[in-house]
Amino acid sequence: TPGHEAFTAMRARGAQITDIAIIVIAADDDVMPQTKEAISHAQAAGVPMIIAINKVDRPNANPDNIRQQLSAMNVLVEEWGGNVQSQEVSAKFGNNMDALLEKVLLQAEILELKANPDKSASGVVIEASLDKGRGYISTILVQAGTLKVGDYVLAGKNHGKVKAILDERGKTMEEAGPSIPVTILGLDGAPTAGDKFRVFADEREAKTIATKREQLQREQSVRTKKHVTLDELGRRIALGDFKELNIILKGDVDGSVEALSDQLQSLSTEEISVKIIHQGVGQITESDVLLAAASDAIMIGFNVRAGVNAKELADKEEIEIRTYSIIYKAIDEVKEAMEGMLSPEIKEQVIGNVEIRETFKITKVGTIAGCMVLTGKVTRNSKIRLLRDGIVKFEGELESLKRFKDDVKEVTKGYECGLNIKGYNDIEVGDILEVYEEISVKKKLK
Incomplete structure (x- = not known):
């Protein structure tokens, strides 16, 4: 059983075509989520199981812990009065392998498994x-x-x-x-x-x-292609930044391609849709690169590389070919790329509060405020909100910031300063200025 969660379909297929399933569990560890899934597939397909408890040669092996966890999943082994056969084995030293095979033969005899060899396969x-x-x-x-x-x-x-x-x-x-x-x-x-x-x-x-x-399959794929409906168009316009990530996927074997394709498509969100426009088995060819160029897609190779001609063409067309040999690395990198495609969120960060202690009206300049910085700091280019009795009266930015007669870039907590607000003169003693910055935060995929 491949250990990664992406291979669900492979485990389900395995359960469909077997007569007896041997579930291998390490004695020095717990029953892992993927093993539980394999057991569920076997139960759903009605396939009898034989539990092989492996690694019993390890000093910290605890087979009873495994039996205990299995019983919690309604899988009772024969030693504990159930009807599921189990055998402690060591794959490393070959211990008890013959006993395990005997149990398989016994199970096959009970099931009376027979097939006719004298016909077309x-x-x-x-x-x-x-x-x-x-x-x-x-x-x-x-x-x-x-x-x-x-x-x-x-x-x-x-x-x-x-x-x-x-x-x-x-x-x-x-x-x-x-x-x-x-x-x-x-x-x-x-x-x-x-x-x-x-x-x-x-x-x-x-x-x-x-x-x-082949004809039916082609028709089916044409029919299931999602065309943009008016509702969908409306949704995309409402979202503003709707993006599509087209992927061409090639792998060494069909099972891996299927698993990776399912996982990548499940990454789609409201804002970004992931589309696998072509998937196949074998090395990356020139026609794959041409398709990527025509459809603005990225190429992903799983355990395969591009041929020499395809590589040259990709360099010429400036098509990126990413190759991976570990499935979760491929998924993580596509996820990161999608997070980069998301438009950043703009967040506000309050950096200081300033109290107005005195106001001076100066002709041709407007109202100047004599202030005290209560918390944080005030900087020359930060944005401000004018609060009167806790109510926002004005939002804008500073025209100037001075200490005594000098223009300064920032004034910190505990110091006095003089300032005037760009395009606003209705300042009163006791008003509070909230000083804030806008920072862009990288959005994460939900």
Whole structure:
């Protein structure tokens, strides 16, 4: 189970295609949120679980703490009178692995898990990626029937003849039966993780279905594109600063692209909408860069890099390509970029209070006030509010600020000063001037 919260869809898919789930929990730690989620997925899909309590060789291991936490989640292990099998293991030293496998076989016997190997293969796509030398590679799990080299496979909107079947260690195989995960070469694209696949005897039929599915998918994506309605336009105008962040996303495997795409789209706020305008598997190509240039998008590569030509084109077009290998770094950086796109909030900070002790009327200048700084300071270029009996009478700025006969930039608490207010002369003894500055604060995403 990948530990990051973004991989929810991957965990859900895992629960849908398994017959038995082994939940691995470290004995020297607590049951983590993602592990709890994996357990919930297994329960929702009705998949029996076997709990493997790992790292029991550690000096601070406490398996009973794990059993206790599981019981709080309504998962009772057999040792505590429940019906969920559990086994203490150490992956590092290989302790009790045979006992764990025995429990898996026992569970399989109870469930009477059977599949027919003597028919055309069908199953599910687990992952897909693009290999430079070998083309599109799909990791699949055969659920029924037997898959042979040379079979014609349809998976989602992709199809092709199986050129090679490889096991988990990359060794070639001639065929794969039920419940065997294999990597196959020969499809014309990267199918989506979770797509069902099946073998067709008639190549033409498979191609027709694939074309039809592709057409439907294209229609669907056109229909779900959000066009700007009058209400939406009104909302954007009311907001004033509405922005869109377009992203083109490429990754090494389909599962990561899906997880990252979901997470980035969920960052959208009232003011900034995040749009994934294209996502795919494989290295960043020239056509991706051209699309980014046409749609003012930023390019994000997850565990992939840009090809030489694409890089040159990106430099020429001044398109930024960001590459990441850790999912939360990508999410955090996009979040930071969005916070930079938000217009800053202007906040007021009161820096001082000044009391008017005396007023002098001078022809051609207006009213000059003799004042005492009560708190903080008053500066020559700060803004002021004139308060009389706690009511704001005037807001503006200073014309001049003096100490004795000299012009000064600031006067601090406890000192006297003379000042006059730009464009306002109705000053009385006892008025208070509130001196404030306006500072811009970077907005945070909600």
